[in-house]
Amino acid sequence: MEQIQPKFSRSTTRRATAPARPEQITNWVIVSALQSFILIALTPALINQWGMLGWAAFGLGAVMALLCFGWYTGKAGAYPMLAIFYVFSFVSLMGAALAFLSAQPLLTALIFLALAYITAGAFARKERGASIFLAVVLVIGFVVLFASASEGARDRLNLMLLFFGLYVLTSGAATFIFGVRFSDLRRDDVMAFYGFASEPAILTAVETIRTRLASFLSSSYGLIVGLLRPIGRGSAATGKAWRGALAGMPRPALRGTQIVLIVLGLIVFPWAIRQLEMATNISLLITMNVGLLFVVLALGLNIVVGFAGLLDLGYAAFFAIGAYTMGVFTWPNLGLEWSFWIVIWISALVAGIFGMIIGAPTLRLRGDYLAIVTLAFGEIVPRAIREMWDIKLKIPFTEIYLIGDKLEGFNLTNGPQGMNPVGTPMFFGFELGVDPIHLGNFATISPPMQWYFLILMVGGIVLLAALRLERSRLGRAWMAIREDETAADAMGVDPVRTKLLAFALGASFSGFAGSIYAAMIQAIFPELFSFLVSIFLLILVIVSGMGNIWGVLVGGLMISLFDRVVLAQIVPQFVPGGDVLQKWRWVMYAAGLIAVMVLRPEGLFPSAARRAEMHEGDDDFDFDEWDGESDAQIDPGSATPAAAKGGN
Amino acid sequence: MSPTEVLIQQLLNGLTIGAYLALIALGYTMVYGIIELINFAHGDLFTFGFLISLSLFRLYGATGTLVGFELVWLFTTVLLLTMLLTGILNVVIDRIAYKPLRKAPRLAPLITAVGMSFALENIFANWYGSSQINYPDFFPRVDILREWFQMDTFVLFTTQDLLLVGVTIPLMIGLRYFVQRTKLGKAMRASAQNANAAAIMGINVERVIMTTFFIGGALAGAAGMIFGNFLHTGRYLMGFDAGLFAFTAAVFGGIGNITGAMLGGLIIGLIKAFSDQYLAAQWTRAVIFAILILVLVFRPQGLLGQGEAEKA
Numbered sequence: 029m030e031q032i033q034p035k036f037s038r039s040t041t042r043r044a045t046a047p048a049r050p051e052q053i054t055n056w057v058i059v060s061a062l063q064s065f066i067l068i069a070l071t072p073a074l075i076n077q078w079g080m081l082g083w084a085a086f087g088l089g090a091v092m093a094l095l096c097f098g099w100y101t102g103k104a105g106a107y108p109m110l111a112i113f114y115v116f117s118f119v120s121l122m123g124a125a126l127a128f129l130s131a132q133p134l135l136t137a138l139i140f141l142a143l144a145y146i147t148a149g150a151f152a153r154k155e156r157g158a159s160i161f162l163a164v165v166l167v168i169g170f171v172v173l174f175a176s177a178s179e180g181a182r183d184r185l186n187l188m189l190l191f192f193g194l195y196v197l198t199s200g201a202a203t204f205i206f207g208v209r210f211s212d213l214r215r216d217d218v219m220a221f222y223g224f225a226s227e228p229a230i231l232t233a234v235e236t237i238r239t240r241l242a243s244f245l246s247s248s249y250g251l252i253v254g255l256l257r258p259i260g261r262g263s264a265a266t267g268k269a270w271r272g273a274l275a276g277m278p279r280p281a282l283r284g285t286q287i288v289l290i291v292l293g294l295i296v297f298p299w300a301i302r303q304l305e306m307a308t309n310i311s312l313l314i315t316m317n318v319g320l321l322f323v324v325l326a327l328g329l330n331i332v333v334g335f336a337g338l339l340d341l342g343y344a345a346f347f348a349i350g351a352y353t354m355g356v357f358t359w360p361n362l363g364l365e366w367s368f369w370i371v372i373w374i375s376a377l378v379a380g381i382f383g384m385i386i387g388a389p390t391l392r393l394r395g396d397y398l399a400i401v402t403l404a405f406g407e408i409v410p411r412a413i414r415e416m417w418d419i420k421l422k423i424p425f426t427e428i429y430l431i432g433d434k435l436e437g438f439n440l441t442n443g444p445q446g447m448n449p450v451g452t453p454m455f456f457g458f459e460l461g462v463d464p465i466h467l468g469n470f471a472t473i474s475p476p477m478q479w480y481f482l483i484l485m486v487g488g489i490v491l492l493a494a495l496r497l498e499r500s501r502l503g504r505a506w507m508a509i510r511e512d513e514t515a516a517d518a519m520g521v522d523p524v525r526t527k528l529l530a531f532a533l534g535a536s537f538s539g540f541a542g543s544i545y546a547a548m549i550q551a552i553f554p555e556l557f558s559f560l561v562s563i564f565l566l567i568l569v570i571v572s573g574m575g576n577i578w579g580v581l582v583g584g585l586m587i588s589l590f591d592r593v594v595l596a597q598i599v600p601q602f603v604p605g606g607d608v609l610q611k612w613r614w615v616m617y618a619a620g621l622i623a624v625m626v627l628r629p630e631g632l633f634p635s636a637a638r639r640a641e642m643h644e645g646d647d648d649f650d651f652d653e654w655d656g657e658s659d660a661q662i663d664p665g666s667a668t669p670a671a672a673k674g675g676n
Numbered sequence: 677m678s679p680t681e682v683l684i685q686q687l688l689n690g691l692t693i694g695a696y697l698a699l700i701a702l703g704y705t706m707v708y709g710i711i712e713l714i715n716f717a718h719g720d721l722f723t724f725g726f727l728i729s730l731s732l733f734r735l736y737g738a739t740g741t742l743v744g745f746e747l748v749w750l751f752t753t754v755l756l757l758t759m760l761l762t763g764i765l766n767v768v769i770d771r772i773a774y775k776p777l778r779k780a781p782r783l784a785p786l787i788t789a790v791g792m793s794f795a796l797e798n799i800f801a802n803w804y805g806s807s808q809i810n811y812p813d814f815f816p817r818v819d820i821l822r823e824w825f826q827m828d829t830f831v832l833f834t835t836q837d838l839l840l841v842g843v844t845i846p847l848m849i850g851l852r853y854f855v856q857r858t859k860l861g862k863a864m865r866a867s868a869q870n871a872n873a874a875a876i877m878g879i880n881v882e883r884v885i886m887t888t889f890f891i892g893g894a895l896a897g898a899a900g901m902i903f904g905n906f907l908h909t910g911r912y913l914m915g916f917d918a919g920l921f922a923f924t925a926a927v928f929g930g931i932g933n934i935t936g937a938m939l940g941g942l943i944i945g946l947i948k949a950f951s952d953q954y955l956a957a958q959w960t961r962a963v964i965f966a967i968l969i970l971v972l973v974f975r976p977q978g979l980l981g982q983g984e985a986e987k988a
Contacts, residue, residue, distance in 0.1 A: 079871060339786055357951040389973045395782050397712045397927075397972050399790070404965045415958055560915075563794050570787055611802055618795030626776045 065264035275576070275635055294484060298477040312593055313476035317483055319592035322543055323584040324487045326568040327577065328496050328537030333566070335503060336530035337510030338391070339399040343565050344407020344533040348557035349382055350375040350542025352413055355552055358451025361439070368453035372543045379539020380532045387531035391524055406562050417443030446553035450546045453482070468561055479548050486544055490537060494577050497533070506530055507575075543672040558612070564591075567617050571624045572631055579633030591617075677830040682888050685831050686949045692837050693907065694945020695844040700922035701901035701929070701937040702851060703766075703892030708870035709838035709932035710888050711778070716789035717769055719919020720796040721762050725900020726910050727804055729758040730811055741816050751815065755843070755901055762897025769901075770889045775882075778849040793916075808911050811904035815839050840906050847898060848938055851891070855934060864888060868932065924968045930978030939979065943973065 298313060305312050325347065332340045353375040357366045366374075390401045417439050441447065453460045460482070465473040473481075497503045505526045508516035513523050546552050572583020595613055609616075624631060630643075677685070700722050707715045732754045742750060773792050777785040794877045818835045854863035866874040867884045875881050891937075904910060921944055929940025945965065951960040971978065 274976070315735060337783060339783055342789060387971055393972050393976065396712075396786055397976075398918075399786055400923060401969060402712065403973065404968065407920075408962055408965055411958065412977065468878075563790070566787070612798075614798040615795050615802070618798065620790045620796065621791035622773050622788050625784050625791065626773060629777075631782045 071492045077453055113245040145330060172363035201207075203256035205414075207215050250256070275579075275633065295481075300350060302474070302477070312597060313474070313480060315592045315597060317476060317479050317548065318545075318587065319588040320480070320483050320487065320585075321541055321548070321594075322565065322588045323581065324483065324490050324569065325538060325565055325582050326572075326584040326588070327487075327490050327540065329565050329569050330536035330577065330580045331494060331497065331506075331537065333532055334571050334580065335498065335506040335510065337506075337526055338348050338527060338530060339395055340402045340534065341399050341529070341559075341562055342402040342404070342409070342567065343404045343534070343538055344537035344557045344559065344561035345402075345409035346383060347542040348409055348413060348544070348554070349535075349562065350539030351552050351557070352447070352542075352545040353378045353539065355447035355450050356440065358547075359447050360449070361441075361442070365451065368451055368547055371451070375543035376536040376540040379542065380536030382465050383532035383535025384528060386529045391527040392529060403559075403562075406559060410557050412552040413441045413557075416442050442552075444554065446551055447546075448551035451551060452547055452550075483544065483548075486541070491577070491581070493537075498577060502526070502529060510575075539675045564617070567621050569630060571620060573633040573635070574631060576631070576633055576635040578632065579635070584631050681830050682953065686944070687877070687955050688831070688833055688837065689952075690949035692840050692941035693948055694925075695840055696899040696903050696906075696941075697918070697922050697925050697945050698938045698941025699844055699847065699895045700884060700918060701926040701941045702848070702921055703896045704919075704926040705929075705931055705934060705937040706864070706868075706888050706892050708887055708926070710864065710871070711774070712757070712782075713774060713785050713789065714979055715774075715892075716786075717793040717796055718766075718892065718896060719915035719917075719922065720793050721766055721896040721915070722801070722918050722922075723800055723901045723902070723910070723915035724765060724796070725758050725762045725771060725897030726811070726914065727800060727809075727900075728761055728897070729754050729808070729904060732757055733814055738814060739812065741813050743816070747827070748865075749797075755898060758901045760874035761896035763892075763894035763896075764899070766889045766893025766896075770886065782915045782924030792967050793919075797912055797916065800915075804912060806912060811908045811910065812904075812972050814906065815905045823855045836906050837984070843898060843902050847895060851895070852934065854891075859889060860884070907984050917961075919966055924964050926978075927968060927976075928978055930981030933978070933980045936978055936980035970978065 067505055077664060285434070301312050301316065329340065329343050332343070334340050337353065342587070354371050356362060357364050359370045360366065360367075377507045386402070388404050390398055393401070416477045419440055452462060453486075460478050464475060467480065505516070508519065509523055509526055510520055515524050516526075568587055571587065572581075573579035595610065700718065703721070704715065707713060707718070708761075733750075735753075736750060738750065758903065769792055773788045774785050777788060813836075818824070820833050820835060820838065821829055821831060821867045835987065855864060863874065863884050864875065864887065864945055866879055867881050871881050903914075918968045922941065925940035926937045927940070927942040928944060929936030929938070931937075944967075947967065948960055951963045
């Protein structure tokens with residue numbers, strides 16, 4: 029028996045799991061419309077009027093829109109609550125932005141709020157016409173805008189509307205045919221995006237910015253589509269499988285097209301960032317590289333804290349050791365100048381050895397003591413490095429010097445002045461990371477991009493290693509130790525040796541990353557490796573869900589990039605009062621850590637096993653909370669009548 | 677200064693440093709005894725005592741050395757207020773961060789404690805800035821040996837040293853009396869021995885824990901204020917350093933043991949003073965750290981602790 033589905037009714041009928049074809053087309057059109065809106069809204073001629081509200085609307089709108097892309101691509105498998113949130117925010121933000129543009133702000137804003145509410149409701153109830161309704165909302169929005177705009181703005185709006193329309197039509201068509209968006213409407217845009225001709229002389233500054241932003245969004249679209257599509261795609265099965273991977277289960281095999289999309293997206297991504305950099309005049313790629321390196325470090329710390337359950341508060345010390353090993357072996361003043369590719373492995377080894385040295389006496393101790401000891405070690409190492417610029421070793425009671433001499437000690441680390449310059453990787457005689465590489469007239473790989481690719485490769489290696497370790501015998505031994513050391517010991521797992529391996533391996537990963545860090549930033553100081561770094565890494569691992577590799581990857585990326593790119597670069601420049609946020613950012617992160625531990629100790633993306641571990645004691649009876657009254661009900665028909673009458 | 681004078685000076689320094697370290701160590705040891713948690717944020721309460729007493733003095737309008745009656749009542753009031761406020765802060769920290777995690781696996785409250793310590797440090801950095809903070813000479817500084825006893829010596833023992841000893845020793849004695857002779861103290865000892873059994877006997881363990889945190893916080897706050905009047909300088913990270921030393925002292929003396937904390941504090945203070953003088957100041961930390969490792973590896977129960985330390 030078929031149920032009638034009226035368009036905007038308040039029925040609660042559910043759609044089928046796999047959306048029908050026409051629905052999907054509508055989705056793509058809506059998606060393109062979103063993209064176009066952002067482009068139009070960013071027309072720099074209007075930017076001056078926007079001020080803080082505009083930038084806030086832009087920022088949040090862009091984020092919401094990108095999230096909406098993901099949502100729209102996977103409407104079948106996504107959670108309805110998120111959808112309501114996105115739709116509501118999106119429409120109301122668009123309303124806010126349009127309100128700013130229009131001549132009657134209050135009216136526009138109110139209209140859009142109401143529309144947002146209705147649209148969200150429609151989506152929440154999974155109504156068939158929800159997306160069409162959204163399209164209608166958008167059209168109404170533009171009509172209202174157009175009608176209320178001032179005379180002077182109208183011709184600009186005409187142009188924008190035309191642009192918008194063309195954009196929607198062509199991108200809708202492309203989407204329908206290929207399923208993936210490619211940006212271009214103008215040949216000049218394509219040229220600019222791919223780096224043909226250094227600066228397009230034809231385009232004015234205004235259009236250049238818009239072009240660049242368009243290309244950024246479009247090219248990152250590819251990445252987003254490639255990555256997000258698997259999560260919520262068509263049949264709910266793939267989506268579920270991927271969400272399971274984020275929760276710690278084995279991840280599903282990637283299909284060919286998905287792999288291609290992801291790899292392409294990752295490769296293209298730095299150029300997209302470059303467009304954004306040129307449009308907004310902030311340096312993003314260099315800080316992003318450091319942020320990515322921190323995620324690699326977080327993966328290493330995940331082995332120590334997440335797999336083996338050892339709280340390591342001095343992880344930055346191994347980072348420092350790795351960096352300074354690279355420094356020692358490649359600093360011109362010390363004369364060694366070995367090849368980068370060899371020294372990174374030496375750094376890993378040295379850091380691992382130090383991990384063993386520190387771990388050996390202390391891993392027998394309880395978790396609390398280990399934490400303090402690693403904390404102290406994390407403090408000692410940068411200090412020691414700071415002092416190592418005048419090393420003299422003298423046989424006592426004689427004047428014989430083994431290291432250094434009477435006047436001047438041996439300068440190992442150049443103390444507080446730091447080591448500069450540190451060596452760079454050589455690639456067949458060509459020094460990476462210093463000069464841009466020009467691929468003919470086609471594209472340019474700037475130095476930060478070169479480092480990006482190197483870090484990507486290193487990240488891949490570390491990720492692979494971590495995944496392999498997790499599934500190996502050693503990994504299982506670690507998890508056994510983490511859950512119950514005594515039981516593991518009884519089953520034949522040597523706790524000290526296993527913990528030592530975790531510690532040392534984690535340390536060696538850190539050393540590996542440290543040496544790359546040193547080569548990347550070229551000048552290292554002891555102050556770079558303070559307790560702040562250790563705590564930040566700990567926050568990355570714990571808040572994301574310790575023990576879950578994909579969780580740490582995703583959460584780590586989110587937090588690290590937020591800190592490095594948004595807070596450090598975007599906020600101070602574009603958000604008034606943003607420097608206040610900068611001052612309080614560590615307090616914010618620490619408060620976040622505390623909140624996570626109190627409310628959700630398993631982290632944001634936990635594996636199911638970890639979540640169970642963390643909530644083990646939740647159902648235990650708490651004598652402290654007991655107020656002396658018994659909650660037990662004595663059933664008169666049960667047990668002995670004497671007990672029922674006499675006791676309570 | 678002749679070598680003997682240097683030695684005596686360092687002995688005095690060691691005892692004074694040891695006194696305030698002992699106060700902080702007491703906080704660590706009491707909390708550990710009851711809920712088996714190392715309160716990482718305890719060192720930052722020390723900083724808080726320093727900062728809040730400075731704020732209180734400034735609020736009153738005091739700028740230089742106080743004299744006469746004002747000295748007595750203002751000083752006492754600020755001291756009591758500092759202790760009260762720091763104690764309350766510690767209780768608040770417990771309520772927010774540690775109480776919800778009483779039943780959680782051991783790692784959870786530890787991480788929270790680290791996070792809390794970090795948050796506090798950065799709040800202090802925003803409050804008073806990240807450079808050295810100057811704590812004026814509110815308490816008069818009179819070189820006792822020279823002016824009162826007419827001794828011609830380079831050894832420096834001022835009224836401020838006397839203040840430090842004069843505040844810390846009575847506090848420690850007071851704590852000892854409280855723990856040994858009063859009913860609440862008995863409840864604390866009982867809860868430290870076995871919380872469940874204490875609950876069965878009718879002790880409100882949560883209230884005892886709250887009291888412990890309060891007392892520990894008050895002592896740390898007092899230590900902070902006295903430190904300010906004694907060394908006249910500090911920065912937002914001073915709690916981190918002092919906390920590390922005090923924790924070593926607590927472990928050295930036997931964690932969970934109050935007398936042990938006092939003893940450990942004094943000994944670590946002496947070691948610190950001698951290391952600063954005869955080695956270099958930079959290596960003091962390494963020395964203390966080495967002591968910590970040695971104690972934890974070879975005698976985890978400390979000097980006065982009984983029995984084997986349990987496994988994780």
